[in-house]
Amino acid sequence: MIPMATPRIDLTAAAMLLGLAAVWGGSFVFAEIALRELGPMTITLHRVGWAAPLLFVLVRLKRLALPRGWRIWGSYLVMGALNNAIPFTLIFWGQTALEGGLASILNATTAVFGAVVAGLLLRDEPLLPRKLIGAALGVLGVAVVVGADALGTLSLRNLAQLAVLAAALSYALASVWARVRLGDQPPLVNAFGMIAGSTVLMIPAAFWSDGLPDLALAPVTWAALAGLSLLSTVLAYLLYFAILRRAGAANLTLVTLLIPPFAIFLGWLVLGEALPASAWIGFAVIALGLLVTDGRAARALAARYFLHTVTKE
Numbered sequence: 001m002i003p004m005a006t007p008r009i010d011l012t013a014a015a016m017l018l019g020l021a022a023v024w025g026g027s028f029v030f031a032e033i034a035l036r037e038l039g040p041m042t043i044t045l046h047r048v049g050w051a052a053p054l055l056f057v058l059v060r061l062k063r064l065a066l067p068r069g070w071r072i073w074g075s076y077l078v079m080g081a082l083n084n085a086i087p088f089t090l091i092f093w094g095q096t097a098l099e100g101g102l103a104s105i106l107n108a109t110t111a112v113f114g115a116v117v118a119g120l121l122l123r124d125e126p127l128l129p130r131k132l133i134g135a136a137l138g139v140l141g142v143a144v145v146v147g148a149d150a151l152g153t154l155s156l157r158n159l160a161q162l163a164v165l166a167a168a169l170s171y172a173l174a175s176v177w178a179r180v181r182l183g184d185q186p187p188l189v190n191a192f193g194m195i196a197g198s199t200v201l202m203i204p205a206a207f208w209s210d211g212l213p214d215l216a217l218a219p220v221t222w223a224a225l226a227g228l229s230l231l232s233t234v235l236a237y238l239l240y241f242a243i244l245r246r247a248g249a250a251n252l253t254l255v256t257l258l259i260p261p262f263a264i265f266l267g268w269l270v271l272g273e274a275l276p277a278s279a280w281i282g283f284a285v286i287a288l289g290l291l292v293t294d295g296r297a298a299r300a301l302a303a304r305y306f307l308h309t310v311t312k313e
Contacts, residue, residue, distance in 0.1 A: 013247040020239040025262025027232035028100030033224035040092035045206040048198045050229035055192040075181040080197025083174035087167035097160035104263035106164040112138035113172035134293030145282030
């Protein structure tokens with residue numbers, strides 16, 4: 001038997017990882033532009049509604065079979081709610097009172113939430129001490145981002161921050177749901193299934209919230225919606241699965257650390273936004289929490305220390 005190569009980040013994978021971070025970071029800028037004319041639920045409907053037929057075409061081009069039966073499509077409906085409809089809408093609503101860069105920093109807690117939720121709900125994902133430490137650092141980082149003064153008050157900005165954190169929790173629950181209910185389906189089929197499910201959910205939700213979609217939008221709004229759907233959703237999924245095959249799931253989590261810098265830079269470049277120093281400090285603490293949760297950095301340092309000690313002896 002030929003041994004399988006260990007997934008690693010080569011130059012191509014690194015370029016794709018940066019590309020994924022850029023299109024996901026850009027989603028926060030696209031959303032801020034679209035929010036000038038549209039409500040959060042309508043923006044979510046545009047994002048998933050445009051992506052669904054394109055993903056269907058890709059599934060057919062790859063000759064992948066679509067699953068049959070109400071059980072699997074019911075699972076896609078739940079996945080569409082947890083991974084798309086709920087978090088997209090919460091983040092977009094949060095951005096009505098927050099800068100996109102700040103929203104991206106709070107959203108970076110997804111990986112920390114994911115480790116804790118998986119540890120609580122999955123038997124093969126024990127809640128190790130490093131995950132608890134990482135979660136504690138994540139909470140500390142959020143406190144730094146939000147600010148001590150805000151913890152004792154209730155304002156629209158605080159509610160917006162809580163909405164983005166709730167979106168991160170929803171993403172974490174989605175990852176567990178996918179492992180339990182959708183692990184035997186091809187990734188691209190899963191992407192289409194959950195986007196189709198979220199579209200079904202968002203049509204009545206957006207119509208109830210905002211009425212019939214207004215098509216008389218400014219060109220920049222249409223461009224932002226196209227960016228959200230075509231770049232930050234369809235292209236993002238293609239990059240995601242390509243990186244997953246090439247570099248592995250563990251290396252793919254690095255994108256969580258790369259999204260906020262891209263979102264902050266693009267927000268400054270396109271919208272002239274700037275974040276206070278506390279936001280950067282909070283992001284650094286959250287990033288440290290992610291590294292501790294992941295565990296590879298600590299293992300690498302321990303191995304280097306052991307090698308150094310043995311060499312000296």
